[in-house]
Amino acid sequence: MAFTSFAGRSYNIVSDQVKQSDSFNEIPMIDLTQPQARVVDSLRDACTRVGFFYISNHGIPQPVIDQVFSTAAEFFGLDDTAKQQAHFKNGTALCGYEGFQNVYTDETKKPDLNEAFSWRYAPDMDRLSEPNTKIEETKPEERNPDKEEDFLTSGQNLWPKAKPEMRHDISQYYDHVLDLARKLIRLFALVLELPETYFDDMMQRPGSMGKILHYPPQPAKDPDPPFGIGAHTDIECFTILCQGGDIPALQVLNPNGEWILAPPIPGTFVVNIGDMLARWSNDTFRSTIHRVLNITGRERYSLPVFIGPSYQTIIQPLETCIANGAKYDPISAGLYVWKRLAISRLDKDEYERQLVKIESHLTPPVNV
Ligand SMILES: O=C(O)CCC(=O)C(=O)O
Numbered sequence: 001m002a003f004t005s006f007a008g009r010s011y012n013i014v015s016d017q018v019k020q021s022d023s024f025n026e027i028p029m030i031d032l033t034q035p036q037a038r039v040v041d042s043l044r045d046a047c048t049r050v051g052f053f054y055i056s057n058h059g060i061p062q063p064v065i066d067q068v069f070s071t072a073a074e075f076f077g078l079d080d081t082a083k084q085q086a087h088f089k090n091g092t093a094l095c096g097y098e099g100f101q102n103v104y105t106d107e108t109k110k111p112d113l114n115e116a117f118s119w120r121y122a123p124d125m126d127r128l129s130e131p132n133t134k135i136e137e138t139k140p141e142e143r144n145p146d147k148e149e150d151f152l153t154s155g156q157n158l159w160p161k162a163k164p165e166m167r168h169d170i171s172q173y174y175d176h177v178l179d180l181a182r183k184l185i186r187l188f189a190l191v192l193e194l195p196e197t198y199f200d201d202m203m204q205r206p207g208s209m210g211k212i213l214h215y216p217p218q219p220a221k222d223p224d225p226p227f228g229i230g231a232h233t234d235i236e237c238f239t240i241l242c243q244g245g246d247i248p249a250l251q252v253l254n255p256n257g258e259w260i261l262a263p264p265i266p267g268t269f270v271v272n273i274g275d276m277l278a279r280w281s282n283d284t285f286r287s288t289i290h291r292v293l294n295i296t297g298r299e300r301y302s303l304p305v306f307i308g309p310s311y312q313t314i315i316q317p318l319e320t321c322i323a324n325g326a327k328y329d330p331i332s333a334g335l336y337v338w339k340r341l342a343i344s345r346l347d348k349d350e351y352e353r354q355l356v357k358i359e360s361h362l363t364p365p366v367n368v
């Protein structure tokens with residue numbers, strides 16, 4: 001079975017010949033309060049065989065989660081003019097509001113059936129950031145799209161004026177998720193046989209985006225349904241996904257070509273490996289195709305946070321993963337992310353114009 005995707009790897013062969021033992025029929029659950037050696041063993045299996053797992057005992061308080069979903073539902077319920085004020089095309093960082101019909105994730109040529117609001121890492125959303133790295137949000141009229149920071153760092157978030165609580169509630173949630181992400185990346189380092197703190201510096205100012213998605217119900221009987229989000233792989237290193245409510249809609253493709261449901265389980269998050277970590281680990285870790293189909297007849301909300309290293313980090317297959325040779329050339333994390341986000345959001349001329357600028361900022365010479 002062949003799979004192509006604008007947002008995922010450009011071409012991905014899912015073999016019909018895989019041994020059953022390399023496949024999966026369920027998404028593993030990992031309790032983060034187990035002894036570390038057991039967590040690392042479970043993660044090794046989950047990251048190399050499945051690319052998806054649930055985590056329990058993640059430590060993020062439920063009221064913080066409930067608050068962000070309830071504010072987001074109110075935001076999506078606003079009239080269109082209020083939402084358009086925060087439209088991503090009003091900024092330069094490819095984040096903000098994205099309406100229905102805006103994004104095409106897969107090759108079906110149908111737009112995804114969701115609306116979303118996304119934001120990018122900013123030091124003032126991160127308890128651990130140094131006070132002197134705090135940067136006030138730049139006003140739109142002060143932005144200079146030629147400046148490196150306009151894509152790379154902070155000051156880019158387009159917070160909705162009509163729902164000022166969004167900024168507070170999202171920041172509060174995101175701060176907790178960053179903490180969890182920094183714990184998870186240490187565990188991934190151990191799985192990859194690297195020192196536990198290997199990624200720490202690169203995670204001080206992570207290249208990260210978060211997103212709240214609203215999927216309306218869609219007809220169950222449509223033989224050729226539009227998907228809430230089409231089949232894709234995620235871009236960054238890993239995603240921490242919180243599913244709101246009890247709406248089962250996320251589906252994960254196993255190597256046998258079967259879609260495995262990953263329903264919400266109270267008190268857990270879903271974590272999945274993205275293409276950047278698959279590439280960085282020379283495909284030791286698996287970045288698994290997934291999609292959303294909400295045929296429950298109810299509204300669904302979900303909240304993925306995409307985590308990667310700082311945008312200047314050069315992603316080059318890790319020493320511990322190249323016994324049989326490196327499969328990939330080095331690329332800067334920022335360029336990798338930008339290209340993938342922009343290709344399905346900007347028209348061709350705008351893409352080419354911005355690419356020249358971004359490349360000049362993010363491609364330091366690398367000796368291979
Ligand atoms: O809504 C979900 O459950 C998944 C969303 C997703 O896959 C994504 O935004 O990349």
Ligand SMILES: [Fe+2]
Pocket residue numbers: 232233234290
């Ligand atoms: Fe995804």
